[in-house]
Amino acid sequence: xxxxxxxxxxxxxxxxxxxxxxxxxxxxxxxxxxxxxxxxxxxxxxxxxxxxxxxxxxxxxxxxxxxxxxxxxxxxxxxxxxxxxxxxxxxxxxxxxxxxxxxxxxxxxxxxxxxxxxxxxxxxxxxxxxxxxxxxxxxxxxxxxxxxxxxxxxxxxxxxxxxxxxxxxxxxxxxxxxxxxxxxxxxxxxxxxxxxxxxxxxxxxxxxxxxxxxxxxxxxxxxxxxxxxxxxxxxxxxxxxxxxxxxxxxxxxxxxxxxxxxxxxxxxxxxxxxxxxxxxxxxxxxxxxxxxxxxxxxxxxxxxxxxxxxxxxxxxxxxxxxxxxxxxxxxxxxxxxxxxxxxxxxxxxxxxxxxxxxxx
Amino acid sequence: xxxxxxxxxxxxxxxxxxxxxxxxxxxxxxxxxxxxxxxxxxxxxxxxxxxxxxxxxxxxxxxxxxxxxxxxxxxxxxxxxxxxxxxxxxxxxxxxxxxxxxxxxxxxxxxxxxxxxxxxxxxxxxxxxxxxxxxxxxxxxxxxxxxxxxxxxxxxxxxxxxxxxxxxxxxxxxxxxxxxxxxxxxxxxxxxxxxxxxxxxxxxxxxxxxxxxxxxxxxxxxxxxxxxxxxxxxxxxxxxxxxxxxxxxxxxxxxxxxxxxxxxxxxxxxxxxxxxxxxxxxxxxxxxxxxxxxxxxxxxxxxxxxxxxxxxxxxxxxxxxxxxxxxxxxxxxxxxxxxxxxxxxxxxxxxxxxxx
Numbered sequence: 001x002x003x004x005x006x007x008x009x010x011x012x013x014x015x016x017x018x019x020x021x022x023x024x025x026x027x028x029x030x031x032x033x034x035x036x037x038x039x040x041x042x043x044x045x046x047x048x049x050x051x052x053x054x055x056x057x058x059x060x061x062x063x064x065x066x067x068x069x070x071x072x073x074x075x076x077x078x079x080x081x082x083x084x085x086x087x088x089x090x091x092x093x094x095x096x097x098x099x100x101x102x103x104x105x106x107x108x109x110x111x112x113x114x115x116x117x118x119x120x121x122x123x124x125x126x127x128x129x130x131x132x133x134x135x136x137x138x139x140x141x142x143x144x145x146x147x148x149x150x151x152x153x154x155x156x157x158x159x160x161x162x163x164x165x166x167x168x169x170x171x172x173x174x175x176x177x178x179x180x181x182x183x184x185x186x187x188x189x190x191x192x193x194x195x196x197x198x199x200x201x202x203x204x205x206x207x208x209x210x211x212x213x214x215x216x217x218x219x220x221x222x223x224x225x226x227x228x229x230x231x232x233x234x235x236x237x238x239x240x241x242x243x244x245x246x247x248x249x250x251x252x253x254x255x256x257x258x259x260x261x262x263x264x265x266x267x268x269x270x271x272x273x274x275x276x277x278x279x280x281x282x283x284x285x286x287x288x289x290x291x292x293x294x295x296x297x298x299x300x301x302x303x304x305x306x307x308x309x310x311x312x313x314x315x316x317x318x319x320x321x322x323x324x325x326x327x328x329x330x331x332x333x334x335x336x337x338x339x340x341x342x343x344x345x346x347x348x349x350x351x352x353x354x355x356x357x358x359x360x
Numbered sequence: 361x362x363x364x365x366x367x368x369x370x371x372x373x374x375x376x377x378x379x380x381x382x383x384x385x386x387x388x389x390x391x392x393x394x395x396x397x398x399x400x401x402x403x404x405x406x407x408x409x410x411x412x413x414x415x416x417x418x419x420x421x422x423x424x425x426x427x428x429x430x431x432x433x434x435x436x437x438x439x440x441x442x443x444x445x446x447x448x449x450x451x452x453x454x455x456x457x458x459x460x461x462x463x464x465x466x467x468x469x470x471x472x473x474x475x476x477x478x479x480x481x482x483x484x485x486x487x488x489x490x491x492x493x494x495x496x497x498x499x500x501x502x503x504x505x506x507x508x509x510x511x512x513x514x515x516x517x518x519x520x521x522x523x524x525x526x527x528x529x530x531x532x533x534x535x536x537x538x539x540x541x542x543x544x545x546x547x548x549x550x551x552x553x554x555x556x557x558x559x560x561x562x563x564x565x566x567x568x569x570x571x572x573x574x575x576x577x578x579x580x581x582x583x584x585x586x587x588x589x590x591x592x593x594x595x596x597x598x599x600x601x602x603x604x605x606x607x608x609x610x611x612x613x614x615x616x617x618x619x620x621x622x623x624x625x626x627x628x629x630x631x632x633x634x635x636x637x638x639x640x641x642x643x644x645x646x647x648x649x650x651x652x653x654x655x656x657x658x659x660x661x662x663x664x665x666x667x668x669x670x671x672x673x674x675x676x677x678x679x680x681x682x683x684x685x686x687x688x689x690x691x692x693x694x695x696x697x698x699x700x701x702x703x704x705x706x707x708x709x710x711x712x713x714x715x716x
Contacts, residue, residue, distance in 0.1 A: 255700060262639060265703040266445070271712070274701050287696040 058121055066117040073114065090115070161209040163189065168210070219325060219334065221317045234318040238310025240337050243299025245307035249315040253291025259308070260295055273305035280313040280333050284324060290316075310336060380422070381673045383414040386459060394462045396506045397472045398581070400451050402710060410681050416673065418449060420663045421456040427659065428461070428623055433575065436617045439624040439655060441583070444663030445641045447707030450627045451581055453663055457625055458579050466575040466622075467514050469563065469614075471503070475585040475632035477607050481592055484600070489554050493606050494592075500552035500607060504545045507559070514574065515539030518566060524558050526551050538562065557610040564614065567621035576622030578614055582629035586612055587651030589635055612654065626655070666704040674706070678713050686716045 074093060078085040081096050093114055101112045113120075128145075129135040139145040164172065166182045177185075189208060192198060198205070224232045232251040237244065257264040257277065268274050281287050292312070296304045313333040317325055328334055342351035349355050386394075391413055399407075407413040424440055431438055442450045462468050477499055487493040508515065518538040525531040526548070532541055538559065545555030567576035580586075586608055592600040602608045615624055628646045630636055640646050647655060666674060675695060678684050688694045702709040 257703075263445075263703065265705050265708055266639060271701065278697065278700050281700070282693075282697060285693075287693075287700055 060126075063117055063121060066121070070114070070117055077114075161211050164208050164210060169208075219317065219329065221325065224318045232319070234315045236311040236313070236315030236317075238307045238312075238314060238336065240306035240310065241299055241303040241340055243296060243303040243307040245294060245296035245304060245311045247308060247311040247315050248293040249312065249319075250291040250293075251289065251319070253289065255288040255290070257292045257294065264294075268301060268305060270301060273301055276305040276309045277312065279309060280316055280328070283328070283331060283333065284316065284320065286316075286319075306337060309333070379417045380419065381417065381667075381669045383416050383673070383677055386413040386415060388413070390459065390462075393509060393512070394459055394468070395455060396509045397502075398451075398455055398458060398470050398579075402707070403452065406710070410683075414677065415452065415456050415459075416670065416677075417456075418453060418663075418670065420444075420449075420661050421453040421460075423661055424453070424457045424625065425460050428457070431623065433621050436620050437622050437624055439615065439617060439626065439658040440661055441643055441655065441658045442625070442627045442661045442663055443641060443643050443646075445665070445705070446630055446638070447705050448663045448665050449706045450629070450663045452706075453661075454579055454581060454625060454627050458577065461575075461577040461579075462510070464575075466577045467511055467563065467567070468577045468579060469507070469560075470510065470579045471611065472506075472581055473585075473629070473632055474580055474582045474608075474611070475629070475634070477605065477611075478585050478588070478590040478592065478602055479632075479634060484592060484594075485550070487553065487606050488551065489557075490606070493604050493609065494594075494600060495550075495553040495606050497549045497552050500556045501546055501549050504542055504552060504556060504559075508539070508542050508546070515542060518562065518574075520562060521565060522562075526554070553606040556607060560610050560614050564619045567619065574621075578622065578624045580611070580615070580624070580626045582632055583615070583626035583655075584628050584633055584636070584646040584648070584651060586615075587648050587654070588633060591634055616654065626658075666706055666709070671699065671704050671709075674709065684713055684716050689713075689716045 074088055075085040077093060077096050078088040080100075081092075083092060097112055097114050103111045105111055128137065128140055135141070137145045163186055166177060166179065169182065169185065170177050189205065192201065193205065222234065224234055226232055233248060235246060235248050237246040239245075259267040264274065264277065268277070278287070281290065294308055294311070296308055298304070299307070310333075313328060317328075317334075320328070344351055347355075391407070420442060424442075427438070427440065442453055444450050458468055458470055477496060481496050481499065483497055485495040485497060487495045516537045516539050519535050520532065520538065520541065521534060523531060523534050524541070526544075530544075530548075532544065541555060541559060541562075545552045545559070548555075563576055567574060586602060588602070590600050590602055590605070592605075594600055603612075615626070617624070628641070628643060630638060630640055630646060633646065636646055643655075643658075643660060644652060675684075675698070679690065684690060686694070689698065698709065698712060702712050
């Protein structure tokens with residue numbers, strides 16, 4: 001069933017490329033979940049937009065009653081025709097009705113019809129929210145809850161991976177592809193993923209996806225070094241806006257810091273700079289543990305403080321565990337600040353400031 | 361003296377070695393008499409806020425006091441020099457010692473900041489006494505006024521040993537009390553610098569004398585200002601050297617150890633000093649060649665930053681006075697942050713806590 005379903009889908013998609021049809025999915029309508037669903041092909045195309053029909057106009061009990069009536073009616077019809085009720089198929093029903101109620105009409109839809117209520121009454125969504133007005137599905141407010149829940153394929157294959165790039169696809173197919181072709185391909189793959197039962201074709205889909213690397217694993221953590229007394233130490237350097245700084249971090253110290261030979265209280269009289277130095281240590285809770293010898297040059301006092309902060313964070317990496325490294329990265333302690341002084345443009349007084357505008 | 365009990369920091373009456381790191385209260389009545397002009401301005405604000413003056417007992421001050429107790433006052437005067445990094449508590453230690461001296465009944469000559477005499481002077485008069493020198497009437501009269509407040513009870517006791525002639529019509533005879541001289545200096549502003557010189561000379565001669573002798577304590581803050589350069593200019597825009605100022609000249613004679621019966625306690629100060637780099641704090645750097653030679657030999661007393669115990673005590677004092685309002689500053693972590701940010705420097709810590 002699944003294979004044939006796939007093939008029909010495939011053939012269908014090749015036939016009519018971009019026509020949109022809205023699949024009123026069954027996930028919301030739990031009682032009407034039928035496992036062996038027919039992937040209605042062309043008939044659905046001509047039907048109206050089911051999703052836009054709104055919440056149900058026929059209640060569930062009504063539909064159930066109709067189903068019972070249909071089954072009873074089927075058995076009666078079989079009895080009438082002298083056939084066996086157990087093996088009375090839909091084709092037999094159609095022939096019997098056509099025999100019993102001959103119609104001179106030409107339009108097929110106008111002729112008398114006896115079909116299972118599922119085919120007669122349009123599929124509709126059950127009410128999406130409960131008595132307190134709170135919707136059942138967590139993606140209700142996206143508007144297309146079923147589509148988006150499909151996209152959240154919880155196999156984990158879609159998270160942390162990306163589609164092939166155009167160059168990679170060309171490499172795979174050993175053919176040249178234009179941008180238009182590539183866009184169509186991505187559209188196709190996305191459409192495939194939006195269909196139900198896409199997890200069946202996961203292997204096929206995965207061939208065209210690449211894993212994204214996790215950012216923090218790119219961080220190079222240098223091993224700890226030990227000096228002659230057995231005290232662990234590590235170095236780090238950082239840069240911020242033309243100021244460069246290096247730090248030698250020593251373990252089992254008392255929290256003394258010397259910058260370029262002088263005490264840090266005298267080197268950074270401004271409180272803000274000292275707070276910048278304090279930030280990585282305070283964040284990890286190791287305030288009084290390390291001794292630091294720093295050297296810094298270039299820039300102004302603020303950029304020197306920023307450079308030293310980055311250097312301290314990098315030097316601290318060798319003392320910390322993996323999880324702590326990740327928290328530091330997320331706190332932004334390990335990211336070098338890329339801002340530099342913007343270039344002055346000709347015709348303007350500064351980078352952004354224009355000359356005074358005079359009316360005449 | 362008041363005596364109050366509290367946790368880990370106690371207010372003590374007479375501080376001794378066991379009370380290291382603890383606070384002692386100066387009675388409010390003493391504030392106006394002993395310290396009309398001596399305290400650092402931020403500390404004065406703190407006194408006003410807390411409605412009491414508490415001084416921490418620290419090692420340098422105790423060392424000084426023990427030296428003073430044991431010194432022999434028939435020998436030439438000993439000179440003590442307090443030095444340390446900026447904000448480590450030199451002026452406060454000096455004030456502590458001055459308070460001790462005044463409670464012991466000494467005559468205290470307290471010059472709050474020698475730098476005030478070598479810069480920002482609006483009026484410079486050529487001296488009447490000596491042709492090449494310059495007078496500073498405003499500074500001199502201010503100082504005389506404060507001197508009078510500090511040492512009221514001595515002024516009537518000390519008698520002049522020499523006759524001083526100020527102008528053709530005015531003179532002060534021998535045997536008159538010192539108070540009269542001081543009053544004259546305060547009222548006659550023009551000759552106040554010379555009055556200062558005369559007062560210093562008299563005190564030098566009479567200190568340590570056997571009849572009615574008193575001990576003289578000369579406390580100078582920012583003594584390195586006496587030997588540096590000045591920012592004052594003569595009328596022809598040439599700079600004035602410190603020797604050409606009457607006040608400085610007389611003060612230098614005071615600091616020389618050619619008299620006996622007292623002590624000279626001096627502090628180095630970079631904060632008000634002229635043309636000195638901000639990282640300088642050693643005596644050699646701040647005094648310069650000339651100053652070092654004239655101060656030599658002296659007893660150096662280093663003043664360091666707060667130790668762990670002292671920091672603890674200061675922190676508890678601020679907590680007790682509800683000065684630290686921020687809830688985080690009352691936790692252990694907040695204390696660690698304070699230690700880091702101030703590096704146990706007293707003045708930096710005080711400025712930090714001011715807005716917490």
